[in-house]
Structure formats: structure tokens, C-alpha cells
Amino acid sequence: MAIVELKDVVKNYGGKGSDAADNAVDSFNLTTKDGEFIVLVGPSGCGKTTTMRMIAGLENISGGTISIDGRDVSQVAPKDRDIAMVFQSYALYPHMSVFENMAFALRLKKLPDAEITARVQEAAKVLDIAHLLERKPRALSGGQRQRVALGRAIVRQPQVFLMDEPLSNLDAKLRVDMRAEIVKLHRKLAVTTFYVTHDQVEAMTMGQRIVVMLNGKIQQIDTPQRLYEWPANIFVAGFIGTPSMNFLRGKVGADKRSVANEHFNLTLTGARGGALAAHAGTEAIVGIRPEHLSYLAPNDPIAENVLSGVVEVVEPLGSVTMIQVQVGPYRVTAQIESHLTVAMGEPIRLRCQTDKLQVFDATSEQSLLQAPAAS
């Protein structure tokens, strides 16, 4: 267990005339809590894997420091950092049995045989692979290999776990099962863990805190719930949540509460009410999640905070129905109850849940809302 601290960490692969703009990872700052589960998420090429490899020591850092429990490990070899890593490819040693794979690190540490056996068997029991110890990796299924890879990490009893997209080679169902199991394992072992994924659902379901990255830069570090409710910018807002948030461009009204153009007029309420006080007249982008739009019967008298348009696509998912509605130039996705029957080509009115709206500056794309302090 350990506190991992990354301070102004920079990675630049160099090359002719490269400068700060070419940084693969740029001024990365993060301090974990002891035993925290941190997820690094972002599209491919965002620097999440590079960051993890720097923590592992597989990649040199170009600037900043990385410390584990106060010990600066920036220049320490991977083997001396007391970390364990689960690779995307599992990287099991093909010529060794499952037992030897798991025992490898312990043998290198020259632990007594009895302890090695005890530790491997303990880990094998936890991961339900005790019956596979004599097999070679090639005789295992994908899910079993995944467990062995995890086992090889946990027998080490390291200070930090690193997991690089460990589930991406599994099929969808197994992935969901393993997801839950890794979370369970983490709760049990309480070892500080970094987990890299490009899958925002994985990030949301597993992470205690999530680091959203884009182009080498941290976009936001927060708990899953706060990322969902208070995204710091348009990228995070669009990246977190499925289907993606809808974005409509307008101007902040003179009342400093509403954003409008000729196709809509939405007024913020609740905790968000006063947020636009300083921004009257600013070009702004409103974000609305599909689940915060609801169907409004044609004869309903409500007329405020309503989007009117024409149904273009209807996708029944069983539990809910996704519809796409053309509102002026915007294609808006909404999630409506499945018992409602809407037909393509028909006019429709959608009501916005105004206490859930997001507002972003149209130029900087940063949120104009003030997130309440984290509890």
C-alpha cells in the first residue's frame, strides 16, 4: 500500500525540433490516496499508457518526479520500484507452467520454497485457478490467462498495481464478470492501483477516481459521479456517458440564467441558477444528456425549456427507447420510456431537466458552471 505522487511529469519522445507542443504527456499532476483505485481513461494516443509506463519505469520521464510513499523513484529501475503490472497481452512466460509464472518474481527474490508455494497457492485460490497450476499458458482460455496475469501480480504483494487495459482481449460477457472481480480483489487487497482503459464504462464502474486525458493533458480528475454531473469541459462531457451528451450553441441571455437561440431557450435552475451571472451575452454551448430529456404530450401546456423537432430515428432498446430528433440544425438524442410510441417523421416536443444542464464557453470549451466543492 502506498501513496503515489506524480509531480509535473512530462514525456517527450524528442526528435528534431520537438518542443512542449509535442509532449506525449504534459505536466501530469496527481497524488493518490493510500489504496486508491485510479483509472486513466481517454481515446487512443492520449498518453494514458505512456503515463502508466512511466510509473512502472518502463519509460523514462522527460521532466517532473514520480514518488511512491515519499521515495522519489523517477530514476529507479522497474524492478526496484516494488510495483506489479498486468499487461494487455498478459505477457505470461509461455515456457513456464502457471505455477512457475506466478512464482517467477518470488524466486528472483530468493524467497524460501515453502513460502513461494504458500503464496502462489493462496493467490490461486483467490483467483480460482488452483486447478490450473501445472498447465502451460497456451493450454488456458483467455479468461484463465487473465487470472494468471492477475495472480502473478498479486503474489508479489507489491505497493502498487498497474493494469494496462487488462480486459480488452476478453469477450463482452467475460469482461463484465472480470470487471467486478478486479474491483472485488481491490477491495480485498486495498493496494493502490492504476488502471488504464479507453472504455468509459469500465472507467466509471471501476474507478474511485478517474483521470480523463486527451492529447497528453489531464482534462479532469474526479470521482465518477462528479465527472458525470460536473464535467470540466466539452471533451469530458462528451466522453463520459452513453449515448453522448447533446450540445446546442446559443448565447447567454440578459437574465443571466438562460441560453438561447432561435431554436431553443433553456433556463438554468437549481444549484446552477446563478452560474452565468458574469457571462451575459457570451457565446455558449449548452449540454444536455439524453436521459435528461423527456417526452412531452402534444396537449401538455408546458412550453418553457422545451425542444421541438421532428423524430428522425427510433431505436427501441427494450427497457428504454432512444430517439434522435432534428431540432433546427441540431440532431438531439433523447432517452424516452419504452411504452411511448413515437413514429419517424412525426413532430415531437422534449422537456429538459434544467437542473442538469451544462453550459460551456463556446471558445475555450471550458465549463461555465461552478462545481460544488467535493464532499
Place this chain on the structure above:
Amino acid sequence: MKDRTIGGILLTALAYFVALVMFFPILWMLLTAFKTEQNAFTIDPHFLFVPTLDSFRVALEQGSGYLHYALNSVVSAVVSTLVGLLLAIPAAYAMAFFPTKRTDFTLVWMVSTKFIPAVGVLIPIYLVYKQLGLLDNLAGLTLLFTAMNMPLLVWMVYSYFKDIPKDLVEAADIDGATTLQTMRKVILPLALPGIASAGLLALILAWNESFWSLTMTDHTAATLAVYIASFKSAEGLFWAKMSAASVLTVAPIIVLGWFAQRQMVRGLTFGAVK
């Protein structure tokens, strides 16, 4: 065999024919080795004759020095192969798993030295060897063989290493292995078939090498190639004795090749099928 079509039969026949053409010189050498000198020299070739071991007797008799040459061949081939592997494995390891910007260039440059005909560098090497007193010296010849096979060994071992995912090196690194431990416990066991076939190829090439043996050695360090050539003398050619000597020279390596055949094929196609 279900599909015995005309084409199939023709192809099979062609394969046998090609194999026969390739094998014929060896067959002829073998036959000649068992003939008398007169028989070996006739214009119309004899396939049927009364075999004699006379040529072998001469080739192996006290004064011929077969064992002396054979020992030199064994020492130079084996030692050059082992030293070559000892140097090539770390070189290939570094280039396969920790490539730099110039790794590709280095590899191509190493192989490009094989494009030069040996005779092109004969004079400088001869002069250097003369200065160093390495002419007709077994260590000198072994050094030459090592250098000669080095590009091949590096290139082959490199390509076997390339087939091993780098993740394994990194996993071992994180598991606490030193570079030597990673090499010994993870990489070498996986690349062993490939390394064995590279070594075998180097061994065969060194064993069969004749150009340098003939030019750089006289007697002390001379190998079996020199021994064969010694049957071509001023008094004339001795076909039968020369053939017997050739049989005695190629026999060990053919026997070795036969036993290692499976290994060779596996090593040479390693990575191609997987």
C-alpha cells in the same frame, strides 16, 4: 493420396528429377571414392564396377594427416560458432528489444559486409595477419570464421528475438529480473530452437569454408579443405583419392545435418508459421 491427377504425377516426377540432379555430384563423388584410379579416369563413366577401399586406405594412411586436418576443422568450426553465438546473442538482444534510431542501419551494414567477395578483402587481411603472426595459426583461422559468420548469426538470432513479444522482457523486468536473468530464464528458452539452427548453420558454413583455409593456412592450422586440395598435386589429379578424401570430409557434417534436420527446418521456418 486421393488426387492422383496427371499434373500431380508430373510434379512428383519433376521433384524426383530435380532432387536427382542436385544429388548427382554427391553420388558421383561417392562412387568415384570406391573406384580404382584408372576406373575413375575413364572417359565413358562406369556405374557398375568392383568397389575397392584402396583410395580410403591411402587417404587415411599415416602420412596423410587426416586426423590432424579433421581436428583443426572441428576446433575452428566449433569454437568459431560458440564464440560467434556468445557475441551475437547479446548484440541481437539489444537490437531486438531496445532498438535505437540506427539499429536498422547497423543491421543492414552488418549484412552488407557479406556482399563483398572474400577475395576483395584478402590482401588487407592477409597483410594484417602476417604482421600479427596469425598466418597458418588455428586461432587466427577461428577468428576469421567467427567474423565471417557474425552477420549471419546476429541477423538470424535477431529475427528470432523479434518474434518474442517485448512485453515478456518488460514483465521480467518488473518481476525483478536483471538483464542477464531475463535473457537466461525468459528469452533464451523461447529462442532456443532458432539459436540452435543459427548455430548449426554457422557450424556447417565454417566446416565447409575453403577460401580462407586454403589461403591463410599451410599445414599447422590447415583444415579438411586443405586436405582435399592436397590430392591435386603437380604429378596429376588423383580423382579416386580426392573423392575418398571428400567423402571423409563431408561425412561428419552430413551425418550431423541429418540428425539436426528437424531442428534446422523448425528453426529456419520459425516465425513464418505460428
